[in-house]
Amino acid sequence: MDYLALxxxxxxxxxxxxxxxxxxxxxxxxxxxxxxxxxxxxRRQAMLYQMYLECRFTGLYLKRHYA
Structure with missing residues (x-):
């Protein structure tokens, strides 16, 4: 699996x-x-911001630990 691409x-x-x-x-x-x-x-802003934080955290985590 290509973690950098992910x-x-x-x-x-x-x-x-x-x-x-x-x-x-x-x-x-x-x-x-x-x-x-x-x-x-x-509510919409809060929902989108939570999704943003989750995507950003996951992306940075993958980049730090698997790239």
């Missing part, structure tokens, strides 16, 4: 997730958001 794939996905969080952060900075919309966006 780690690069995880890190690439982490970068995509990080980029997907930016528009949500920008939307949350806008005024006139309703309560429901704010809560929904915050």
């Amino acid at each position: 780690s690069n794939e995880y890190l690439g996905e982490a970068q995509k997730l990080k980029e997907a969080i930016v528009p949500i952060k920008n939307r949350l900075k806008q005024k006139r958001l309703g309560f429901e919309e704010t809560i929904s966006l915050q």
Whole structure:
């Protein structure tokens, strides 16, 4: 199994997730958001950020220990 390629794939996905969080952060900075919309966006941001952290951690772990 090619752990270096797998780690690069995880890190690439982490970068995509990080980029997907930016528009949500920008939307949350806008005024006139309703309560429901704010809560929904915050939950989505938290979920994507958790996924980002997991991908990043896994990618770095594989790179450090198997590459």
